[in-house]
Amino acid sequence: MEKFTEFKNIVTDPYTYCRKYKEETGNKIVGFTCSYTPEEIIYAAGALPFRLFGTDEGIHRADMHLQSYCCSLVRGILEEGLSGRLDFINGVVFPHTCDSIQRLSDIWRLNVTPKFHIDLVLPVKLNTTSARQYLIDVMEKFKKDLESALGVKITDAALSDAIKLYNQIRKLMMKLYTLRAQKPETLKGRDLHSIIKAAMIMDRQLLLKTLSDIVEQTQKAPASKMKPETKKLLLTGGICSHPDIYDIIENAGGVVVWDDLCTGSRYFEGILDEKAPPLEAIAQRYLDRDICPAKHAGLTDRGESLVQMVRQHQADGVVFMLLKFCDPHAFDYPYIKEMLERENIPCMLLDMEEQLPAGGQLQTRFETFIQIL
Amino acid sequence: MITAGIDIGSITAKAAIVDGGKIIATKIIFTGYNAELAGQKVYDEVLIEAGLGKTAIDKIVSTGYGRNAVGFADKSFTEIMAHAAGAYFLNPLIHSIIDIGGQDSKAILLDDKGKVKNFVMNDKCAAGTGRFLEVMARALEVNLDDFGTMSQKSASPSKISSLCTVFAESEVISLIARGEKRQDIIAGIHESIAARVSSMLARIGVQKPAMITGGVARNSGVVLALSKKLDMEMEVSPYAQVNGAIGAAILAAAL
Numbered sequence: 001m002e003k004f005t006e007f008k009n010i011v012t013d014p015y016t017y018c019r020k021y022k023e024e025t026g027n028k029i030v031g032f033t034c035s036y037t038p039e040e041i042i043y044a045a046g047a048l049p050f051r052l053f054g055t056d057e058g059i060h061r062a063d064m065h066l067q068s069y070c071c072s073l074v075r076g077i078l079e080e081g082l083s084g085r086l087d088f089i090n091g092v093v094f095p096h097t098c099d100s101i102q103r104l105s106d107i108w109r110l111n112v113t114p115k116f117h118i119d120l121v122l123p124v125k126l127n128t129t130s131a132r133q134y135l136i137d138v139m140e141k142f143k144k145d146l147e148s149a150l151g152v153k154i155t156d157a158a159l160s161d162a163i164k165l166y167n168q169i170r171k172l173m174m175k176l177y178t179l180r181a182q183k184p185e186t187l188k189g190r191d192l193h194s195i196i197k198a199a200m201i202m203d204r205q206l207l208l209k210t211l212s213d214i215v216e217q218t219q220k221a222p223a224s225k226m227k228p229e230t231k232k233l234l235l236t237g238g239i240c241s242h243p244d245i246y247d248i249i250e251n252a253g254g255v256v257v258w259d260d261l262c263t264g265s266r267y268f269e270g271i272l273d274e275k276a277p278p279l280e281a282i283a284q285r286y287l288d289r290d291i292c293p294a295k296h297a298g299l300t301d302r303g304e305s306l307v308q309m310v311r312q313h314q315a316d317g318v319v320f321m322l323l324k325f326c327d328p329h330a331f332d333y334p335y336i337k338e339m340l341e342r343e344n345i346p347c348m349l350l351d352m353e354e355q356l357p358a359g360g361q362l363q364t365r366f367e368t369f370i371q372i373l
Numbered sequence: 374m375i376t377a378g379i380d381i382g383s384i385t386a387k388a389a390i391v392d393g394g395k396i397i398a399t400k401i402i403f404t405g406y407n408a409e410l411a412g413q414k415v416y417d418e419v420l421i422e423a424g425l426g427k428t429a430i431d432k433i434v435s436t437g438y439g440r441n442a443v444g445f446a447d448k449s450f451t452e453i454m455a456h457a458a459g460a461y462f463l464n465p466l467i468h469s470i471i472d473i474g475g476q477d478s479k480a481i482l483l484d485d486k487g488k489v490k491n492f493v494m495n496d497k498c499a500a501g502t503g504r505f506l507e508v509m510a511r512a513l514e515v516n517l518d519d520f521g522t523m524s525q526k527s528a529s530p531s532k533i534s535s536l537c538t539v540f541a542e543s544e545v546i547s548l549i550a551r552g553e554k555r556q557d558i559i560a561g562i563h564e565s566i567a568a569r570v571s572s573m574l575a576r577i578g579v580q581k582p583a584m585i586t587g588g589v590a591r592n593s594g595v596v597l598a599l600s601k602k603l604d605m606e607m608e609v610s611p612y613a614q615v616n617g618a619i620g621a622a623i624l625a626a627a628l
Contacts, residue, residue, distance in 0.1 A: 361494060368451040368492060
């Protein structure tokens with residue numbers, strides 16, 4: 001489909017897209033590093049929220065600043081910042097999640113061309129009574145910081161519009177994921193991956209329009225012809241920047257029916273209350289949403305929600321996409337693995353960096369895992 | 374029913390012909406540059422060995438990293454599935470398999486019926502593989518086939534602390550320069566492989582009885598070091614290196 005090519009081009013070369021966007025619209029672009037960024041506020045300020053994904057090519061500048069046990073995502077983002085390739089962005093937002101992102105923020109502030117730099121100091125525990133008020137205050141402060149950085153006034157009306165737009169996008173994303181889980185052959189995993197990545201980059205109005213078309217087409221597509229022996233997998237972890245993974249799984253006789261990834265369902269999960277005061281509604285979503293392991297909401301919250309997700313989508317197995325040196329995810333892995341085993345849900349650990357392990361061996365692992373399911 | 378299994382590994386290509394419950398012939402050649410050609414060649418040679426024509430073979434299954442290059446196979450399975458089938462065929466009591474090949478090592482857990490329950494793969498690093506031993510053999514100017522017997526003469530194995538093949542090689546060169554005995558260095562190399570592989574095994578938990586397969590199983594020094602490290606008998610079949618090919622032939626019979 002033509003539309004996928006559009007998404008793919010944006011994902012393959014986001015910088016060219018952003019430069020052109022800036023030139024054409026005159027809008028500002030605000031970079032962000034993780035899905036705990038309240039994009040609605042950035043959008044309401046008239047800027048384009050742009051997720052930084054880093055690079056896997058020739059990292060050498062970042063190595064001078066980072067410890068060797070730092071994940072390749074943070075390393076890649078810093079490399080891009082230091083290289084000057086991100087010169088089109090007007091500033092960056094760093095939500096405080098894992099240690100490495102927090103340190104990235106400091107290194108960025110001291111070493112990357114001084115454009116605006118905002119730390120979003122989120123609470124770590126999200127399940128306490130004080131967390132809600134704290135989070136609302138953080139959003140309040142972020143709004144003010146952004147106003148002075150961009151020299152604009154963010155009105156409640158603009159915030160409400162942004163919330164409505166994001167709600168529509170999130171609902172469509174959820175619908176697309178659900179449709180695809182029902183009839184996986186209508187949409188390649190690789191294409192779905194492009195869509196969700198592009199959703200964090202491109203003009204959100206355009207996204208909404210294109211997404212509506214794709215959802216409509218997928219809805220019209222004939223019902224599932226999925227072979228009964230196809231194994232349904234669920235991906236969990238931080239980010240997945242490897243569209244190849246989906247091909248490998250599909251070639252090995254499997255299909256990804258859902259995920260619990262920062263570049264997946266965690267990004268679009270949760271609809272905001274359009275009647276509530278905007279900043280409160282934004283804060284509430286982070287309290288209700290499935291957490292990232294850098295946050296806390298009960299000792300076994302993530303595990304329980306993963307088991308439920310597996311049941312809901314009738315997945316045959318779970319693949320942990322563990323980015324090397326991502327300690328929040330690595331700390332959670334043992335207990336979640338035990339929990340899945342207790343529930344008789346098979347799982348496989350895929351330890352990876354921005355670069356994938358050798359193709360042949362990766363194929364062997366997925367083929368074997370799918371064959372034993 | 375006569376079936377054939379072709380296992381294209383990173384260093385060697387193996388073939389086996391099995392007739393019902395009996396192994397008729399096996400063959401090992403170097404894989405070389407062209408995996409497709411190696412598959413063809415090892416198959417031709419095993420047929421000669423068995424004294425059979427192509428028409429006598431009912432089904433063929435390919436396995437190993439080059440499994441998809443074997444165009445004439447009826448189906449392909451991963452080497453993990455093939456090693457499990459092979460080990461279960463050779464000894465149905467086996468519950469764990471440690472397969473140390475040319476470019477990676479794997480641990481496989483089997484249930485009572487020989488079905489794969491779980492597996493882990495070391496595919497990031499050459500330490501603890503056949504390639505590691507080849508590099509060391511070159512540095513020590515010792516024939517790899519003599520590694521097993523030589524290491525067993527050692528009274529005090531040298532310490533090799535580097536986990537990386539390249540650094541371990543320079544460490545070995547320093548040991549040579551210091552005048553350490555060859556047998557001690559070799560025994561030290563075997564212990565370092567055992568340490569590497571057993572840490573991988575600890576992740577899935579080995580269950581007795583265990584079998585070691587793959588080309589490195591031919592090295593009695595590694596087998597001994599591993600049994601010591603794991604405090605467990607390691608079964609080694611004379612077919613260890615062709616176990617994957619045998620397993621593929623067994624899987625072919627079930628097609």
